[in-house]
Amino acid sequence: MECRTQLMKTMPERLNKHTFFFPVFRDRMYPGWKVDLGYRALGLFGSRDAPLNYRRLPAKAAARQFGLVQLMDQSRLDSVGVFTEYQYNWAERICLDTVLDAEQCGATVRNYTKAVKLEPLPGRSWLVTLEDMREPGSTVQVRASILINAAGPWADQVNGQAVQNPRKRLVGIKGVNVMVKLPDECHGLGMETISSIGQPFYCMPWGKYHFFGPTEAVFDGNPEDVRVLPEEVEFILNEANKLFPSLALSREDVVYTWSGVRPRTASTGHEGVKSLTIHDMEGDGMPNALTLTGTPIMLHRHAGRAIARKVKQMLRPSQKEKPLSYEAKLFPENQNSPPIDYDFPGVKVADLRHAAAHEHVETLVDLLFRRVPLGWNIGMGLSSARHAAEAVADILDWDEERVTAEVSNYTHFVQENFNPSWPAPVQG
Structure with missing residues (x-):
């Protein structure tokens, strides 16, 4: 609850506030009083900034008020616990926002870099061999305490x-x-x-x-x-x-x-x-x-x-402490930029170009799933994948062959990992 409150206060753009229910069924092992006890105990760890707002309603009253409750099995439903939930709406972007702040504080950020060998050294330190996965065989070694x-x-x-x-x-x-x-x-x-x-x-x-x-x-x-x-x-x-x-x-x-x-x-x-x-x-x-x-x-x-x-x-710090920024890393306002997909107007061409220039993008999957949320849209960005790749090609130094390869790899990624119910678009 403490973590939820902090994220809601400092990074509200990465959470969605929803009304949630815990159904109390007559044939289940959790009677209403146990549900009340659990949620009220949980609420003690909350705060005024992100309250749980828990209450329990009789089944009929809840069904009259909430469409989702109407669809529950009314023959078994006794009552419904109602509370406020803050949904973490984009885990990849939360991770990226944190990485970008670490970079701002002086960290070296390497995407698609694998630790291929870990060697302990005298004096309790380490020698780590890193390989650039975008250029197989290209390695460096770093020492760490x-x-x-x-x-x-x-x-x-x-x-x-x-x-x-x-x-x-x-x-x-x-x-x-x-x-x-x-x-x-x-x-x-x-x-x-x-x-x-x-x-x-x-x-x-x-x-x-x-x-x-x-x-x-x-x-x-x-x-x-x-x-x-x-x-x-x-x-x-x-x-x-x-x-x-x-x-x-x-x-x-x-x-x-x-x-x-x-x-x-x-x-x-x-x-x-x-x-x-x-x-x-x-x-x-x-x-x-x-x-x-x-x-x-x-x-x-x-x-x-x-x-x-x-x-x-x-370990004693080697530098002075730097302030952390817990804020979401939002794209610059650019109302004149058109959306990449008019069915999903929240993602603009300017957003793609900013991400490509400043946020360690290597692939189209990176761009559409982890920098902008187009991949998590219901269409999963399939219909606009080529347009998106072409929009950032000059920044990422992608020629026509690379653009085509990125679109193909993106389509394969979606089909392989999500098995969407609609066919993949034919790429021209």
Whole structure:
């Protein structure tokens, strides 16, 4: 709640304020009084700047007031917890805003750069070999007093480059989401509950659409290879239909799907998985090395402060402290610039060009998903991909062949990772 409040106060452009519900069903394990207790306890950690505004309404009263509640199974619904949720609307951009501020404070930022070798040196320092993934074989070496491994679901792989068989620090948890179109009266409304197998389940508003999810399953493969499976889509649709039987959602209602891997902290015994943990890797033969696991996007600032405190105990600062800016990095106002897609007027050609010039763009996927939100629009930027590539070609030094390749790679990325229900446009 503290992290949510801070983000809402300092970066409101990256959050969407919505009304959410927690349905209380007569046949479920959470009666109304338990739901009240949980949310009121949660509300104690909030603030006036981002209040939870929790209250519980009888089923009939809530159904009269809210379209999403009308669609719930009224034969089982006893009451509905109602609260204010602040949705993190763009994880990639939140990450980028943070990186750009680090650069402003003096950090060297390298996109598409892989640590291919980690070597401990005498004196508890490190020699790290970096490879430019855009130019395979092009490497440099950097020395560091402290090594911080914040590679998310790849953290164990990174540690494996320094020592043989390091202890497993994370458990990859695969999550799948399914996008659908609900009736218009559900616009801006969402829901959180517990699924039939005891896992978190939500219905999240996304513009004029909603997505259901997630699944939660251990994933041991390469995070880059994670893909949505048909049985995972069926599970999510079945869970949605148990909550909203009148929708009768089927595979034909799916607009697109996507999946990812969350880096939970591994535990031993019967503890399962844990949340945010900073591992001191000394016992693994990695002196002056820290590994971070279990950090979802909503805790990224808390994790950063925790790491900074830990590093400060280990190393004296080499420069004076510089103020951080927690603000969203917004594009310059340019009302005369036309939108790149008139069906999504919030992204202008000038925005693309600014991002290409100042925000470490290497690919069209970078540009449309991680610098501007066109890729997360329902059309996923497919119809305007070539126009976007051509708009920044002079800045990124892309010739016609590179433009065509970027558009093709972008289309493949969308098809491979989201499986949209509409065919890919023919590229001329």
